[in-house]
Amino acid sequence: MDIEHTGRAEDAALDAYSRVVTGVAARVLPSVAALSVRTARGAGAGSAVVIGPDGLLLTSAHVVQGARDGSAAFGDGTETGFRVVGADPLSDLAVLRAERATVEPVELGDADRLRIGQLVVAVGNPMGLAGSVTAGVVSGLGRSLPARDGRVTRLIEDVIQTDAALNPGNSGGALADSAGRVVGVNTAVAGYGLGLAVPVNATTRQIIADLTADGRVRRAWLGVAGVPVPLPPEITARTGQRRGLRVVEVVPGSPAGTAGLYLDDVIVAAGGRPVQDGQGLQRLMLGPSIGARLPVTVLRRGAFVDVIAVPTELGR
Numbered sequence: 001m002d003i004e005h006t007g008r009a010e011d012a013a014l015d016a017y018s019r020v021v022t023g024v025a026a027r028v029l030p031s032v033a034a035l036s037v038r039t040a041r042g043a044g045a046g047s048a049v050v051i052g053p054d055g056l057l058l059t060s061a062h063v064v065q066g067a068r069d070g071s072a073a074f075g076d077g078t079e080t081g082f083r084v085v086g087a088d089p090l091s092d093l094a095v096l097r098a099e100r101a102t103v104e105p106v107e108l109g110d111a112d113r114l115r116i117g118q119l120v121v122a123v124g125n126p127m128g129l130a131g132s133v134t135a136g137v138v139s140g141l142g143r144s145l146p147a148r149d150g151r152v153t154r155l156i157e158d159v160i161q162t163d164a165a166l167n168p169g170n171s172g173g174a175l176a177d178s179a180g181r182v183v184g185v186n187t188a189v190a191g192y193g194l195g196l197a198v199p200v201n202a203t204t205r206q207i208i209a210d211l212t213a214d215g216r217v218r219r220a221w222l223g224v225a226g227v228p229v230p231l232p233p234e235i236t237a238r239t240g241q242r243r244g245l246r247v248v249e250v251v252p253g254s255p256a257g258t259a260g261l262y263l264d265d266v267i268v269a270a271g272g273r274p275v276q277d278g279q280g281l282q283r284l285m286l287g288p289s290i291g292a293r294l295p296v297t298v299l300r301r302g303a304f305v306d307v308i309a310v311p312t313e314l315g316r
Contacts, residue, residue: 017119017135020119020178021121021133021135023180024121024123024133024176024177024178024179024180025121025123025133027106027176027180028049028106028121028123028174028176028180028182029075029123029125029131029133030074030075030076030103030104031049031050031103031104031105031106031174032047032048032049032050032074032075032123032124032125032131032173032174033047033048033049033050033057033072033073033074033102033125034047034072034073034074034125034126034169035047035048035059035063035064035070035071035072035082035096035172036070036071036072036073037063037064037067037069037070038067038070039065039066039067040066041066044063044064044067045063045126045169046059046060046063046064046126046169046170046171046172046173047059047063047124047125047126047169047170047171047172047173047174047186048063048072048096048172048173049106049172049173049174049182049185050102050103050104050105050106051105051106051108051182051208052105053101053104053105054097054101055080055082055097055098055099055100055101055102056085056095056096056097056098056105056212057072057082057095057096057097057098057102058093058094058095058096058172058185058208059093059094059096059171059172059185060092060093060094060171060172060185060186060187060198061087061088061089061091061092061093061094062089062092062171062187063094063171063172064084064087064094064096065087065089067084068083068084069081069082069083069084070082070084072096072098072102073125074102074103074125075125075131076103078102078103080098080099080100080102081098081099082096082097082098082099083096083097083099084096085097085211085212085215086210086211086212086214086215086216086217087211088207088210088211088216088217089147089148090147090148090156090217090219091147091156091198091204091207091217092145092147092156092185092187092198093185093198093204093207093208093211094172094211095208095211095212106174106176106180106181106182107180107181107182108181108182108200108205109176109177109179109181109182109183109200110181110183110200110201110202111158111160111183111184111199111200111201111204112158112199112201112202114138114141114160114177114183114199115138115141116137116138116139116140116141117137117138118137118138118177118178119135119136119137119177119178120135120136120137120138120160120162120164120175120176120177120178120183120184121133121134121135121164121175121176121177121178122134122135122136122162122164122165122166122170122173122174122175122176122186122195122197123173123174123175123176124166124167124169124170124171124172124173124174124186125169125173126167126168126169126170126173132167132169132170132173134164134165134166134167135164136162136163136164136165137162137163137164138160138161138162139161139162139163139194140160140161141158141160141161142158143158143159143160143161143196144156144157144158144159144279145159145187145188145196145198156187156198157199157203157279157282157283158199158201159187159196159197159198159199160175160183160184160196160197160198160199161194161195161196162175162194162195162196162197163194163195164195165195166186166188166195170186170195171186171187171188172185172186172187173185173186174186175197182200183197183199183200184197184198184199184200185197185198185200203283203286206286206287206288207286210286210287217286217287218286218287218290218313218314219285219286219287219313219314219315220284220285220286220287220289220290220311220312220313220314221254221255221285221311221312221313221314221315222254222255222256222281222285222294222309222311223250223251223253223254223255223256223257224247224249224250224251224254224256224261224267224281225247225248225249225278226245226246226247226248226249226267226278226281227245227246227248227278228243228244228245228246228276228277228278229243229244229245229246229266230242230243231243231244231266231268231299232302235268235299239268239274241268241274241276242276243276243277244266244267244268244275244276244299245266245267245268245275245276245277245278245280245281246264246265246266246267247261247262247263247264247265247266247267247298248263249263250262250263255309255310255311255312256309258309258310259296259307259308259309259310260307261296261298261307261309262300264300265298265299265300265305266298266299266300267281267296267297267298268297268298268299268304269295269296269297270284270294270295270296270297271284271289271294271295272295285311285314289311290311290312290313291310291311291312291313292310292311293308293309293310294308294309294310294311295307295308296308296309
């Protein structure tokens with residue numbers, strides 16, 4: 001009797017799991033396109049997700065690297081040309097615009113709310129597979145993925161690691177939660193049975209907005225480098241923060257130098273947000289920070305000191 005009851009419970013659980021996955025597929029797959037591009041290096045393919053009612057699509061920057069345009073095909077047989085509005089290799093995101101109206105856009109979620117063990121579904125539309133759906137769980141959060149644009153290298157933060165298998169051509173496709181909200185853009189295979197996705201969160205939304213409006217992402221520059229260090233126990237007790245960023249380099253004449261940041265200062269907050277590592281500071285260095293007053297709180301010889309920095313535009 002116990003075995004029979006257990007069997008029924010397992011069947012019910014599997015049925016529920018199946019309903020979730022099929023529901024997400026039904027909701028997201030129609031809005032995922034198969035991309036075909038051609039560059040000087042040859043033909044390429046990938047996936048993209050419709051994010052706007054006016055034919056706006058989101059994909060991985062490496063999928064359209066070196067391309068100005070291409071074609072997008074949907075599961076219902078619809079095909080359209082597209083042009084690349086803007087690509088940002090440092091976040092591995094690109095925005096495309098279809099030549100004509102496409103299917104309904106997906107709903108974007110918030111990857112910052114994901115938890116390890118949470119069910120996710122990877123949806124792509126690689127050429128020749130007529131749509132690809134795999135399911136798994138979030139197996140890691142907070143990972144970083146190196147990205148390079150010319151001489152500039154940065155880390156894509158808070159990358160989502162999942163065991164939902166990624167098929168060839170799935171880059172640029174959607175990673176969705178159980179409600180069908182897109183919380184990531186599939187970007188790379190991390191190893192056997194693992195995949196990575198760029199998170200959809202407030203930072204990503206700002207990047208998408210910049211690419212859509214300007215065709216590029218404007219980044220701010222502070223002119224400081226640091227290493228994470230543990231904070232003294234009494235500071236942790238007061239603030240609840242365990243780490244800060246010790247300043248190991250200040251570029252002469254930079255916004256950080258002008259503001260009065262010094263070697264061995266420990267940055268604990270910037271813009272009203274805790275800073276525990278370089279990525280925490282990097283997260284603030286997007287377009288809106290350029291030319292704006294940025295309050296920075298540092299720990300200097302055991303005392304808190306507040307300075308005001310005004311970041312300038314990187315590369316300008």
